[in-house]
Amino acid sequence: MNDERATSGHTRRRAKPLDRNRLEELALAYVARFATSAGKLRTYLRRKLHERGFVDGEEPDIETLISSFVDKGYVDDEAYGRAKANDLVARGYGGRRVEQTLRSAGIAEDLREVLQPDEAHMRQAVVVLARKRRFGPFGRLGEAGAEDARKLREKQLAAVVRAGHDFDMARRVIEASTVEELEEWVTEASDELG
Template sequence: MSQDKKIPRPLTKESLRHKALRYIDRFATSRENLRNVLMRHVQTSNYYHETSIQDGVDWIEDLLNKLEAASFINDARYAEGRAGALHRKGTSQRVIRMKLMEKGLSEDHIAQALTALKEETQSENLERDAALALAKRRKLGPYRLPEKREAYKEKDLAAMARAGFSYDLARDIIEAESVEDLER
């Protein structure tokens, strides 16, 4: 006895608006990302109920314009917030740029967000600060137990490389004698 997949209701302009408001209530988002989320609902409704794709596109554009005018979505604010959160988590600038581009943000918004991040942190080296945050969070290099450091050195370097940091920066952090040396 298998359960049949539940078929969604046909999409209307009002139900699309409700879905958009529910989404932005739960998640910070960019205009392009919200467009993609809503477009998936339109495509699903088209599949099951032959809802017009063009009507859906028109509804989405109208809705996005209204949400942007009401400041429910703001790409510049979203880019700054997301860049700051990723930086504090230990993400390299290269990866921050890539993740913001995936959300459909313009190069101008990304550049403004990275500039704002530099001003906000008042740091000489954002990349080093992010690498230190990652090492501390993942307990890499000097944050690891001393007896296990040498055995995990290559794995720690690989973790830093996957996070988008240069080999030289990763090596400087992983091979540091102590946490105090890093913080100087």
């Protein structure tokens, strides 16, 4: 009995190399299943080519395939980026995290700049994060001693900055004395914008 078979129960067959039709089918299945950007589709197709190879012995024209999907409307970087940015802000993430996520999705720099949340949305996002994580006035700092409260504020401040918010905004939320103060701060930014 083959030792490799005895330990694994079966041997893995290598998948057949891709041809142009199968590559297009994979791309179509991917965009049908996932909201995606051109950059993410490119990464997916390159990974599949690396895993399986290409039957013709030449590199297929991935860029033309992606361009045709963009032209057909199957892939829309702006729509994908807007949805992703809005989702991150709604979950409490800041502008820096939005920018990083869009960059990793292959969204162009000029489009990333357009999709950055405005001041009012960033303030709302940092308040959402503070409420969700029970930071600042949403938490129970009063029950801790002075030294423990200082350490807890530092940890909270670091967590808000890691979530993509700038330091001044994070400090404003952590050091706020009441929830009403934060709500007024958010309303103030909304009124200035519109």
